Amino acid sequence: MKHIFLDESGDLGFKSKSSRYFVVAALCTETEKTTTRCIKKVRQGLSRKYIRAELKFTESSDATRRRVLQCISKRDVSISYIALNKNWVDPRLRADLPAIEKRMIARLLSEILSPSQPL
Secondary structure: OOEEEEEEEEOOOOOOOOOOEEEEEEEEEOOOHHHHHHHHHHHHOOOHHHOOOOOOOOOOOHHHHHHHHHHHHOOOOEEEEEEEEHHHOOOOOOOOHHHHHHHHHHHHHHHHHOOOOOO
């Protein structure tokens, strides 16, 4: 069984201060422990004031991000992503932001879970 961790980056807004891209990424592994051990190991080295329920990359130091990525890079994982240049989105579709996100996630998961794709 594959374990898939999804996360998104950017925002789906279409205002002047919104990000230009919206990205959904997936980290896939056969065992959940692969990634949870890395996060646990990195958290042990953090000061208590920086530990939260979720480890936010945007709020983490370069050293913390590097430690997470170095740990994960030594494991048997695959990383997939789908990126959307929001300038290309039809103006009629911009009103339904949840539908855009759902379509992106569905597309990414269908690519990951297709039988022809190895982990």
